[in-house]
Amino acid sequence: MPADNAPHLIAAARRRHELTRSKAVQALRELEREGTAVTFESVAKAAGVSRSWLYSQPDLRADIQRLRERTRSTGRPTVPPVQQATDASLRQRLEEATARIRELRQENERLRRELAAALGEQRAQRRTDPQRRGSATIGPC
Known part of the structure; x- marks a missing residue:
């Protein structure tokens, strides 16, 4: 069996x-x-x-x-x-982004002031230097 x-x-x-x-x-x-x-x-x-x-x-x-x-x-x-992000981590990321935006705005303002000063100096230089009175644009070839 x-x-x-x-x-x-x-x-x-x-x-x-x-x-x-x-x-x-x-x-x-x-x-x-x-x-x-x-x-x-x-x-x-x-x-x-x-x-x-x-x-x-x-x-x-x-x-x-x-x-x-x-x-x-x-x-x-x-x-x-x-x-998934927690509320605390999202709040932290938002605070960091806000701080970075604030820094970038301050930097932009500083750069605008520096550019305005440089352009002012360049304009003043052209007025006082008769050699540089000509056009800075290059004409056709």
């Missing part, structure tokens, strides 16, 4: 199922972390599983649909929560 291999086959099937499941969960989390659009196709491709298998897993199916809806509602993949 042949040996009963059913328990070994069942155990192997369970291991294969758990391995496949862990690959799918890992792929789903990876896509979410990267901010990539989460669809059944993208998860299946990343995990190396079939889309029909994903549809047959109620919890994975719910996660994929939830993430897919989030992407659909904004029209683009969302930024993962770990990469």
